[in-house]
Amino acid sequence: MSFVIKRRVNYKVRSGASSLYFPAIFTENGLLLSHLRFLYNNRAKSPSWIERNIFAVELLLKFIERQVGLFSSATELLRAFVETLQFGTIQDGQDNSGLFWGPRRNEDVNVLLGHITYYCDYLDTIHGTDLPKLNPLRKATHAEQRLQWCAYYRRSSRSFLNHLTKPSQQPFSFARKIRGPERHFVDVEAVYRFPEDRIEDLLLHGFVSAAGEPDYASQLIVMLMHFGGLRLSECFHIYTGDISIDPQSGSALISVFHPSDGTSPDERFSKRNEYLANKYRLNPRNEYSRSHRLYAGWKGPLLTNRNLSFDVMFYPASKAVEFTLLLQKYLSTKPASESPFLFVNSKGSPESKKNFNQKHNRAVQRIGLEPSKSLGTTPHAHRHSYGYRLSQRGFSQLEIQKAMHHKSPDSCLVYLKRTDSEIRELFRNVI
Structure with a gap:
C-alpha cells in the first residue's frame, strides 16, 4: 500500500557530528533521503519555509502516485500538477483521482511551485543533468527578460550595499518552462490598529x-x-x-x-x-x-x-x-x-x-x-x-x-x- 507521511527524525550529516532534529518524508519505499539532505543544506531558513517546502513535496509525491502513468514526460507531469493545484480535482461532484483537492489561490500555487523547483534544482546539482528535469530552463522571451531585469533592479534599489552588485545578463536570458498562474496585484493590506x-x-x-x-x-x-x-x-x-x-x-x-x-x-x-x-x-x-x-x-x-x-x-x-x-x-x-x-x-x-x-x-x-x-x-x-x-x-x-x-x-x-x-x-x- 502506497503512502506519504511526515515524521521528525534525528539526522547526522556525518559520523561524529551533532544530531539535528528535522522533519522528514517517508513513503512505502522508505525515507526520502535526498529531501532530508536538501533541508539540512537549507537549515538556516525559517521553520515556516521548511514546513512549506515539506508540504509542497508531500503534495507532489501524492500526485505522482496517482497520476504518474498518464504523462509522457516529467515536465508534462509538473504542468498537470500545477493545474491540479490551481483548479482542484473535483469536477461535477466527482473525483476520479482520489485526491479530493480543492482549488488553491494563485499566490499559493506559485509558492508551492517555487518550492518544488528549488528542490529539483538541488537534485540536478547532486545527480547531474542525465535525469529527466521537472522544470527545465528555456530561452526567455524578450518581454520575460525585461520583466526579470525590472524585478532585479527593484530588489536591488531597496537593498543595502546594492552598489556592490553587478548582475550578469545570462540569468535573465532564461525562464522556467512551467510557470504558475498569474499573480493578482491587489492592494488588500488592511490597517488594523489598537485604539x-x-x-x-x-x-x-x-x-x-x-x-x-x-x-x-x-x-x-x-x-x-x-x-x-x-x-x-x-x-x-x-x-x-x-x-x-x-x-x-x-x-x-x-x-x-x-x-x-x-x-x-x-x-x-x-x-x-x-x-x-x-x-x-x-x-x-x-x-x-x-x-x-x-x-x-x-x-x-x-x-x-x-x-x-x-x-x-x-x-x-x-x-x-x-x-x-x-x-x-x-x-x-x-x-x-x-x-x-x-x-x-x-x-x-x-x-x-x-x-x-x-x-x-x-x-x-x-x-x-x-x-x-x-x-x-x-x-x-x-x-x-x-x-x-x-x-x-x-x-x-x-x-x-x-x-x-x-x-x-x-x-x-x-x-x-x-x-x-x-x-x-x-x-x-x-x-
Missing part, C-alpha cells in the same frame, strides 16, 4: 488576575509593542540582562539581540546559541519547531549595533521611564527561573506566545472589547499603532523605518496607511 483611547484601560484594567493582582509581565510586553514598536516574537528573545537604566533620566535602555548570533552576555561564550546550549541546555527560541511551546519567530529586522542587536525606541519618550517603574515591580515578583529570558510564566519557564495571546484576548474582553484582527484588538495591532503614531507626529519615512527596524524603507508604508473609513471622513470634510 489609542483604550490602551491605558487595557494596561491598567485588562491584565489582572482573578484575584485582582496586576500581570506586570503582560503589561510590559504590551508596552514594548505599543510604545516600542516591537513584534510580539521579538519580546520573547529579550534576556533580563539586555535591559539597563539611564542613571540621569531613569529611562529603560533595551537591546534586542539576534537570537543565535548576537553577542553572548557571558564572555566565556562568543554567541548566544553557544551561551544557551552550554549554560541552560536551551536552543535559541526561533530554532524550535513552530509547534514547540518555546518557539518564537525572528523576521530578520535591521540590526544597528556591532553586537548584532537593535535598540528599542520608545515613543512618547516618557514611556521609557514608565517602563522602568513597571519593570521594577515585575522583577520584585518574578518567579525564580532556570533561563535568562526576561518574560517567564508562573512556574518560571519562558513565557510562550500562545499563553500570552490567550492573556491578551482575555484582557481585551475584560475592558469590553472583542478580540479580532479586523477591530485592531490583536497583539500585532499594537505595532501598527506605533508606526501610525510616528507618522501622525511628523516623522519621516526613513525615521520610521529606523524606529521600526525595517531593512527596506518601503516596509513601513503599510503601518502608515489610513483606514478606508478615515479616508471617507477626509472626503466628507473637504469643501
